[in-house]
Amino acid sequence: MHSSSTSGSRLCLNSLKSLPIKALAFSTLLLPFHSINASKTAYQFDNVVNSNTLVVVSVVNPTTVFDDSEHFHGFGYDLVRNYADSLNVKLEFKTVDDNATALKWVKQGKASFAMTTASIQSIEAKSLTSFSATCGETAALQKNGLNANLNWVFKAANDPLSDTASGFVCRSKQSGTLQQLASFYNRNVIKQESWDSIQRDLNNRMPIYKASFQRTAQLYDLDWHLLAAIGYQESYLKPNSVSPTGVRGLMMLTNSTAKAMGVSNRTDPVQSIQGGAKYYDLMLSRYDDIPFPDRNWYALVAYNMGPGAVNQIRKSIKSQGKDPDQWVNLYAYLDSNKARNGRYRQAVQYVTRIRAYLEHIKTTPQLVNI
Structure with missing residues (x-):
């Protein structure tokens, strides 16, 4: 079992009445607070409020969550995390080996709810209730290769x-x-x-550079798998790579960035990895107020576009009345405007591919154990 939590402000019964409906993400079906307080039924909602913690259990799979041993990320996980944020409570996210165990946790009251791809029949067999985690938006998941049969499972419908x-x-x-x-x-x-x-590229080239990625990552307290994923996206792990714009080396540094990072020879793979890691770490430091894993995605976009461009996008997002510190908003801005701006299209491809490479490297035994 693995668990993770994100911080949130204290939410108590006395303060609930003063918070706006939007902040609590209440649906029109929500019971009045006086009836909740008066009820003698033990609701998970009460446990969440009293403990200031939302406990969610899930099985690790490509649709729900990717557990990289440092930070969770994934479609299902991000959706659950956003829900916990809307309630202004901490998220305690736990993973188990199978759907049956996840359902058992809900039945026993060990979890506020489960996120699962279990069949409706198996859910109903345990007298549990569920609803689609997509509100019926199956097409969006299907076209992106995700499992549309994703449900949130609760102990009681009421x-x-x-x-x-x-x-x-x-x-x-x-x-x-x-x-x-x-x-x-x-x-x-x-x-x-x-x-x-x-896979052929990684099998042939990763053994040559893995030690450098690991040593450098340790120096900056980074994930070496992520550094390797950046390197593969930048140059396919080819130290002599050169772009039409003049960036070069395994981590494809500009001349000015290389000098600023203390790199004298951009085609030296060891120097390039060190320079790229130092620059990436610098990008991370610009977003200290943004929690992981989102901070990684912000830093990657800044590594690709430059922090000035990211700052301009954040200002535009804020002017639209949205939170510029939420990754989904930054990604949506890039994705929605990529048709008119080639840099945005490149940034979307850049960050999504690195995420894919990261997951592949971490889950391919022959790469991890080289």
């Missing part, structure tokens, strides 16, 4: 937590957030036939 959750998911669909999350976690971003070629 629990206000189920009502608030279903309302939140449907609003996410209406706002386009759900579709953008599915787009970012697209399993088809790299065509299946390309993976054979990618």
